Amino acid sequence: MSLFVRLWRAIVSLVHPAEEARPARLRMSTHLGVRKLEERRVLNADLASALLPALTPDFGATESAPANTEAAVTQSTASEVLFIDSRVSDWQTLAAGARAGIAIHVLDQQTDGLTQIADYLESSGYGDTQLSTLNSQLTAIHIVSHGESGTLLLGSGEITSDELSAFSDQLAVIGESLTADGDILLYGCEVGEGARGSEFLQTLSTLTNADVAASTDLTGADFLGGDWELEAQQGDVETGVAFSLATQQSYTTVLASFEVTNTDDSGAGSLRDAVAAANASGGADDITFNASLLNQTITLTTGQINITDALTISGLGESQLSISGNNNSRIFAVDNGVAGQIGVFISDLTLTDGRTTGAGNQGGAIVNLEALTLTNVTVQNSQSGDDSGGIANAPVGTLHLVDSTVRLNVAGDVGGGIGSNGTLTLLRSTLSNNSAGFGGGLFSNGSTTFTDSVVSGNQATVSDGGGIANASGGNLQFISSTLAGNSAFDDAGGLLNASGGTAVLRGSTVSANTVGDVGGGIGNNGSLTLENSTVSGNSADTVGGGIQSYTGSITLTNATVTGNRADANGNATGTGGGVFHQLSVVSINNSIIAGNLVGAGTAASDLVGFAALNNATNQHNLIGDAGSANGLTDGSNGNIVGVGGVGVRPIATILNPTLADHGGPTLTHTLTAGSAALNAGSNALSPVSTTDQRGGSFARVIDTTVDIGAVELQQTLFLDRSGSTLTLTDLAGLSSSVTVSFDVGTNELVITDPDEQLGYNSVNLPAGVSFTAGELRIDLDVVTGVTALAVNADGGDDLLTLDFSNGDFLSSNGIVLTYTAGETGETDGDEIAITGGTIANLTYNVTGTEAGNFDVGGSAAGDIFFTQTEPASITSVLGTVTINIDDGNMTAGESLATSLTQGVADNDGILVLDLPGGLEDITFTAPTVALVINGDADDNDTITISSLDLGIGPAVTINGQGGVDIVTLDTAANLGTNNLSLTAETIQQNAGATITTSGVTTLNSGAGGTISLGETANDFGIVVVTNANSASLADANSLILGNVSTTG
Known part of the structure; x- marks a missing residue:
């Protein structure tokens, strides 16, 4: 029913x-005590005032007692300071009842107490470095907190005698704030009791050079067995109790833990x-x-x-x-x-x-x-x-x-x-x-x-x-949260909002919920509001796969309702795959309702209701199926229905149908490039929020006009500045093509994105940065002090093109570019292409395990630093190239094939590769410049040289470094006058591998190693074999070298 x-x-x-x-x-048991709070968790500072206004103080930088108490004195006139831990019950009474002449500071629960005390004393000017300011030091410091033998519960945790030495810097500050015979008085219950208590006092006295007193029994109300006497002392404590007699007698608790x-x-x-x-x-x-x-x-x-x-x-x-x-x-x-x-x-x-x-x-x-x-x-x-x-x-x-x-x-x-x-x-x-x-x-x-x-x-x-039942007296706020995978035997798989109930969903996702009857995601009889929210992939066996609303009201603003299904059991008893409403008051604006289905097949069913909706009060929506648009008309008040008012608009042309992590706390659907929803909403109808569903830095309006749906497409590539570094980050995981170039006429760094995914990590652009659709301009005359540009391609198959047609703008402006390519799961991998002129200094960091490409054009040498943990193909390399490869996500047995192919004939740089450890097969093909390969310092490397015959003959240096390394020559190459240097435990040649060089060739296998090379012929150089266990020449191979000598 x-x-x-x-x-x-x-x-x-x-x-x-x-x-x-x-x-x-029960009377207080003295055997009960405290222990170190190694993992103590407390409320964040931003929650304390909201959740506990009556229980915790309004912590400030130098919080003091109320001004109308006798203890309210200026820091410069105080000779004593009273520190009170905020967890102490009724701390306000103790603060108000302190003796005259005592300054008061309350310790919060967010930072350790000794650090707070030291910071307060330093900032207040106490200590031997500030005597010229205050002309005096403190005679006493009072600390009120819960305690136990040898332990103080202070600030964010507990302090024991074993831990005091770790706070030696803070304790030194505390000691320096006191006079030569200054006192520290500890009021926690039983802090000075027994051997642990004595050790605590002695250590504290030594580290502060102060006299210390503490209680050996309960401190506080006498009717609970407490008193205010500090029975244990280390040194001669002359200071009296911090509180007036009246306060001591009226306090109603004890300082126990x-x-x-x-x-x-x-x-x-x-x-x-x-x-x-x-x-x-x-x-x-x-x-x-x-x-x-x-x-x-x-x-x-x-x-x-x-x-x-x-x-x-x-x-x-x-x-x-x-x-x-x-x-x-x-x-x-x-x-x-x-x-x-x-x-x-x-x-x-x-x-x-x-x-x-x-x-x-x-x-x-x-x-x-x-x-x-x-x-x-x-x-x-x-x-x-x-x-x-x-x-x-x-x-x-x-x-x-x-x-x-x-x-x-x-x-x-x-x-x-x-x-x-x-x-x-x-x-x-x-x-x-x-x-x-x-x-x-x-x-x-x-x-x-x-x-x-x-x-x-x-x-x-x-x-x-199934997930939530919000009853008639319920007021539900569901913010930046997820309601997913819940089920109900009858109705409302995710959320039931009953008659009289109020439910507001903002920045949230309702997905993959199911029911046996109506309302797969949400069933509503009350007041239901969705803003910047997504309803996706829910199903109902009858009506309302995404949302079903019988009575009450339903308001959707910048919502996305997609991929839901009515009549999921296929028995032809339902409709309204996206939204089904009956007697409700309906208001839908700036929302996508598309790609929803009915039955077990692919029949579209987006928006169905008992009465047709009014285009005047339901505006700027995108309804995918013209046959289930519930009276909304294409072109009327910004509504987009079907394709020109007929048929079904393919969902793939509207948004990415896969619910995924595109930033923010919830899963979302992003719009596709060219989507009809782009810039098609109404700013006047959009939510008050300045962000889209993802919150944070994802602005709600880009390109002056809001998109239809829960997510603004452009907010996927962000440019942000931290110090001297500009960072462009792909936050959505989509494939993107970004070009960085330079406008010499305006001295602007220009970042363009034809996919229109580019945004800026701020609602308001800073001075010197301008933004239009797909193009970000950075005026280097205004945005000064930039020395680094970092591009982080976080997922997707991304292409970064550096256009040097107007010269090396990076080097000329002192900017080093770092490109970090993406993650596992890409198809072709990330690519960097340098075109149009001189190469710049570049660092290329690749993470993940997928393929990638490095295409470099231009005509002059430069420095490229290439850090890689995924396979990559590198073509047209110029200049000095350093490739640092670390293990990252690579595992033993995987092949890292890096292709270095000929680009421009004139190259005067070198290529340096640092390899990860534990890789079974690393192959380098046709490097264009001098090649330096460094193996991992700790692991075993297997390095195969498969092609070196480049016509220009680069020098080759391979050093396996640590571990048990194998270098295999599997190539025919003429190195010309360049040198060959190989260092590994095993150096060997495969059949047909002929290396010709007139340079110096050095082979070093280390003590106990093996070198197996082809026969010698012609006098083209010198082979120096150092510390080899054996040296043999295979008949099938030929190594065209000069003299071969073995040492060690």
């Missing part, structure tokens, strides 16, 4: 889970015990894991762990520590039971095998009613008999996923991966291979935002919404 003729079910509301037993509040030391489910050192202690401590706490737990699993055997207070849990790595619900219980319930949200942060671990059963028990791994952030966390293999197989986010909950994965979870009803009625954000995260009856990946009845994320492989096994 279609979702568009009945209401499938009432919207499910997530409620508080059934109460589970919570541990009694807790370490999990075993995989037990309960008891000392267990995760459950650490969470219970953190719950009881009051304020925000940190839990870390001992390094001995690397690659271990903590298995819960007595039910879920309840988190009831602000907490950070930092694991050892997403794939290096797991917490299992043992297929018996949920793993975490995050709920303090009262109004208002606490902040809970979990990072760098995997939550697996959680399970809830029975009605009302949602969230197989996690149920959240607070503000929960998961960073580098995997939630997997969990299940709920009701809703939310992986995570349940209640209406009062806020859930953030950053660089995290939710996969392989199952819900009996809705929301296989996540069920959310609250606020949900996913950043660079993946929701994959989850399943539920309805909403296989996600069920949302709240506010949900995806950014740079992927929803793939999820299933709705009973009804609708």
